[in-house]
Each structure stands twice: as structure tokens, then as C-alpha cells.
Amino acid sequence: TSIMLAIAPDTVRMSRASDWDKPVGRGPLSREPASTTYTPQGVWGAPSEATSSKGHALIASMLKDIDDVYRQLEN
Numbered sequence: 001t002s003i004m005l006a007i008a009p010d011t012v013r014m015s016r017a018s019d020w021d022k023p024v025g026r027g028p029l030s031r032e033p034a035s036t037t038y039t040p041q042g043v044w045g046a047p048s049e050a051t052s053s054k055g056h057a058l059i060a061s062m063l064k065d066i067d068d069v070y071r072q073l074e075n
Contacts, residue, residue, distance in 0.1 A: 001017060001043060001047035001050035001055075002050040002051055002052070002054035002055035002058055003055040003058055003059060004050075004055070005050055005051060005052040005054075005055045006052045006053075006054075006055025006056045006058075006059055007055070007059070009052060012050075014048070014050070016041075017041075017047040017048040017050065018040075018041055018047070018048070019045070019046045019047065019048055020039045020040065020041060020043060020044055020045070021044075021045070021046070022039075024036075024037050024038070024039060024044050025037045029042050029043065029044060030042075
């Protein structure tokens, strides 16, 4: 949610953000109730606490990780 607030804030409806802290299995999140990775909103955690500044920090960190891996592959 924070990343979406950073890159496309007009598409985020924070009024619909609801937290989900129940156990979720490994793998991609699912909106299928029978799945071990079920979350009704497709998120896990506290999207109600998302901010665009957190999103910018996450994006910067992800890009740094990608750059680090790329540089390792060059060597």
C-alpha cells in the first residue's frame, strides 16, 4: 500500500484499507477463502498505516538491492 501511495496515490482508497494480521502461509497472497495464503483484501499487515514516504523508502531500498545484485553479476 505504501508503494502504491508513492507511485500512484490517486488509485489508493485509504478509507477501504483494513488490517489483516491472521496467519498467512508462504506464497502469493490469495483472495480465495480456502487458500492457506488467504487475505480478504489481498494484503497482510496494516495497510492503514501506509504512507507515501514509507513507499519511497521501500522503492529506494528495492532499487538498491537490484543494483547490488546486478553489480555482483557483472563481476
